[in-house]
Amino acid sequence: MRHIFSGPLFLGKNLEFVEDGFVVVEDGMIVDCGRGRKNKAKRHSIIPAFINAHTHIGDYFLREKFTGMPLDKVCGKDGLKNKYLNSTGDDVVIEGMKSAIIEMMRTGTCCFSDFREGGIKGIKLLRKALSNHDGISAKIYGRPDNPDEAFLGECDGYGARSIRAEKIKRKKGKSIGIHVCETKSGELKEAMGFDPNFLVHMNCAGKEEISKVAGMDIPVVVCPRSNAYFGLKLPDIPLMLEEGILVCIGTDNAMTNSLSMISEMEFVFRWFMDKVDAIDILKMATVNPAKVFGWNCGFIEKGADANLLLLDESFLKTPNPYATVVLRLSAQKMEIMLEGKYACNC
Numbered sequence: 001m002r003h004i005f006s007g008p009l010f011l012g013k014n015l016e017f018v019e020d021g022f023v024v025v026e027d028g029m030i031v032d033c034g035r036g037r038k039n040k041a042k043r044h045s046i047i048p049a050f051i052n053a054h055t056h057i058g059d060y061f062l063r064e065k066f067t068g069m070p071l072d073k074v075c076g077k078d079g080l081k082n083k084y085l086n087s088t089g090d091d092v093v094i095e096g097m098k099s100a101i102i103e104m105m106r107t108g109t110c111c112f113s114d115f116r117e118g119g120i121k122g123i124k125l126l127r128k129a130l131s132n133h134d135g136i137s138a139k140i141y142g143r144p145d146n147p148d149e150a151f152l153g154e155c156d157g158y159g160a161r162s163i164r165a166e167k168i169k170r171k172k173g174k175s176i177g178i179h180v181c182e183t184k185s186g187e188l189k190e191a192m193g194f195d196p197n198f199l200v201h202m203n204c205a206g207k208e209e210i211s212k213v214a215g216m217d218i219p220v221v222v223c224p225r226s227n228a229y230f231g232l233k234l235p236d237i238p239l240m241l242e243e244g245i246l247v248c249i250g251t252d253n254a255m256t257n258s259l260s261m262i263s264e265m266e267f268v269f270r271w272f273m274d275k276v277d278a279i280d281i282l283k284m285a286t287v288n289p290a291k292v293f294g295w296n297c298g299f300i301e302k303g304a305d306a307n308l309l310l311l312d313e314s315f316l317k318t319p320n321p322y323a324t325v326v327l328r329l330s331a332q333k334m335e336i337m338l339e340g341k342y343a344c345n346c
């Protein structure tokens with residue numbers, strides 16, 4: 001099916017704002033796009049759909065179960081989350097994951113990268129939840145249920161709990177992501193020994209550690225709402241950007257945060273108001289994670305997957321359309337197109 005849209009949009013991987021542009025969608029792809037008005041097109045403001053660079057949707061069924069409790073009591077190998085994950089029926093966990101996926105789709109997310117607990121069995125539960133939802137795509141970062149479990153053949157990479165919790169092993173063609181410096185600094189050196197493809201958190205990292213990561217060209221996924229929830233230091237995003245790190249944002253544990261990238265972007269913009277530009281925040285939710293995880297979306301370009309958010313034409317017509325997206329999208333009605341099909345109208 002062919003769709004033609006025209007109106008204000010962000011064009012290409014630099015998210016260049018075009019006041020009057022067009023997008024042609026066919027067979028799930030963007031087959032043409034550019035500047036100028038198209039006849040017989042549907043008029044919209046057009047934004048690339050979001051990529052959530054870090055989730056744990058397996059714990060969605062535990063939402064608000066641990067409100068007010070500190071991180072060390074809730075997370076970690078011996079934390080309450082793990083206790084409940086191990087003692088809850090598969091159906092309950094899968095139903096929670098399905099709800100998490102719907103929450104993502106409703107808030108404009110087309111792809112997500114999930115750290116999945118529970119070894120091969122945990123990976124299979126997520127695949128089962130995903131099988132009901134065409135259009136949304138996931139990269140699954142598993143971890144072994146026991147030290148000898150050969151789980152990497154079943155997923156996209158290794159999502160390590162921490163440098164202390166497990167012996168991280170590499171497999172050819174699989175990437176590694178590690179939670180680092182979430183509650184304290186000084187973990188970087190050991191993490192680097194595993195040659196990670198990306199790091200998660202770095203909120204407690206000092207200047208020296210941030211410079212080192214920048215020098216090694218390792219992307220960082222930050223989850224500021226999660227850090228704030230647990231009363232932790234927030235990541236120094238302005239310094240990360242200044243040092244040239246490719247920064248992505250993720251919503252982290254579904255038990256403590258909604259899966260809305262709109263909320264995450266707004267939180268970052270308000271917290272760092274005069275220190276981080278809105279366009280850079282939008283990149284952290286689109287083109288940057290597309291690059292890190294290898295998705296062909298997060299940008300409006302010929303040949304990209306047609307994952308788009310369609311809003312009222314007037315929405316982006318402001319002096320700063322990037323700020324408009326990160327500050328006001330939560331209050332807008334939008335149609336969400338995933339792989340060229342209308343996924344929801346909400």
Ligand SMILES: [Zn+2]
Nearest residue numbers: 115179252253
């Ligand atoms: Zn995490």
